Amino acid sequence: MTVSHPLDPVTLARDLLAAESVTPARGRVFDVLEAALGAIGFSVDRFVSGVAPDGPVENLLALREGSGPHFAFAGHLDVVPPGDGWTSDAFAPEVRGGMLYGRGAVDMKGAIAACAAACAEVPGGTVSMLITGDEEGPAVHGTRALIERMEQRGVKPQLCIVGEPTSAARLGDMIKIGRRGSVNIWIDVPGRQGHVAYPHLTDNPIRRLVAILAEIDAILLDAGSDWFQPSNIEVTDLTVGNPAHNVIPAKASARLSIRFNDLQSGDALVARVAEIAERHAPGAIVAGKVSGEAFLTPPGPLSTLVAGAIEDVLGVTPELSTTGGTSDARFLSKLCPVVEFGLINATMHKIDEAVALEDLRALTSVYAEILRRVASQPPA
Structure with missing residues (x-):
């Protein structure tokens, strides 16, 4: 079933993919996201942290005030180098056979586009987007710098989702509740x-x-x-x-x-x-x-809320898992309960990385349902 969204996640994903952003990312890719978020009511704070060799790194803290608990979506716009052998230019995104190709399609510009589109669909609620340009690199001046910025501004989320590509065989089949x-x-x-x-x-x-x-x-x-x-x-x-x-x-x-x-x-x-x-x-x-360090968000209100949204929208019961490598959730777990949920990870970091257009739209619908459920809760 094709679902229409006020902000098209496929169009935004293509625009993000077209902005080359090998880690550490700065500049145009953040321009694209800032324009999209500004148009749907977010105030956007962009700043650069660090110096060589691990910087400079650009980060983005976007906030939209509303009702209910403060929900944060975290992600990264930097990507690994594309490597050789792509069917088409890794930074000239193409749609072929219902798939959108480009470096970062699933890891994780697609999820960022889906979250922005979900925020356009669900205007209520207090939402922040915590986006770094340094997750694929040393991760020294990225999310840790964002956390410092949030502390300086008194921005404190109560729930957080990191949009890493956690799904394995089909969208929605796995949520990460911790990492080694x-x-x-x-x-x-x-x-x-x-x-x-x-x-x-x-x-x-x-x-x-x-x-x-x-x-x-x-x-x-x-x-x-x-x-x-x-x-x-x-x-x-x-x-x-x-x-x-x-x-x-x-x-x-x-x-x-x-x-x-x-x-x-x-x-x-x-x-x-x-x-x-x-x-x-x-x-x-x-x-x-x-x-x-290893972290765990024990099964509880956040994982139940996310799993419920996935089940209602996709008809899939997700597995709760701690497998895989590290992510920026290791830093964010110190702020509030955090889980990871995003696209299918089969092509991340590979040649011809790609996301199904249907999955981009479906992920937008899941994120929108999560936002509705969070906004309906009383503030903590």
């Missing part, structure tokens, strides 16, 4: 360089690094928790950089990536790796960067 945490850890093991024929005059760092990694590889962090799969440790890089076959190197390095559930914490994992490294290689240097 993520930490990257670098291990540098110093040695003493020398000739392989005189090992007593050297200290081979590779042997020590292998011992460190063997112990780490044997770790079973946990068996999972009520809503999360088991935490996992993966070795993502090994570097020696030794071009000579007869030289014992001066240093060996490795990088780990750990995705962890709510039974772990990023800092504790870094400390555990550091303790193992020190036992096998005194003086080893271990550095960690926690991208985000």
Whole structure:
């Protein structure tokens, strides 16, 4: 069934897709969204945060005052680089066979267009849109800067949806109610360089690094928790950089990536790796960067409201899940209950990323129903 919306989500999605916005995004893509939101009653605050190498990053905080609880929609206009091999230009969107093609179609300009169109359809309610240009990148000057801006202005949402592409096989089949945490850890093991024929005059760092990694590889962090799969440790890089076959190197390095559930914490994992490294290689240097801690919005009023809207509009009962990578919900979860719901994720970050026109319109209808349900509730 074709549904007509006052603000056409397909047209807005095409305009957003046509504005190239490889992370970190600034400029024209924000112009397009600001014009659309300004036309439907939002006051728009755009600002730039950060400097090189992780910035500058543009962010947008749009607010429309109304009745009921304050509902926030969060998303990002930046996209990953398109890569080679597209059927058509990744930033010259085309409709073919009922599909809209372009980088960012599902991740996540399509959802942003759908939310704006839903806001045009449902004029009541207090709504904010929190849009960053730095989700696909380091995420240093994006949503965290938006949260600071909101605190400065006294803007505090009570409910939040992040429009990430959570659907798997069909629109509406999955809602994310949490995400695992993520930490990257670098291990540098110093040695003493020398000739392989005189090992007593050297200290081979590779042997020590292998011992460190063997112990780490044997770790079973946990068996999972009520809503999360088991935490996992993966070795993502090994570097020696030794071009000579007869030289014992001066240093060996490795990088780990750990995705962890709510039974772990990023800092504790870094400390555990550091303790193992020190036992096998005194003086080893271990550095960690926690991208985000695990978070969970337990099943409750927000997930029930969103699931109910999906069921009524689409006839689909969504699964509540915590699978997948990190998202900006890890920051927003500190403000209020947050869930993620958006388009089908089959083509995100791929060549010929595309969204079905029918799904764009259907997602707009779901978001509109969510807005109606939120606006009908008494303010907290």
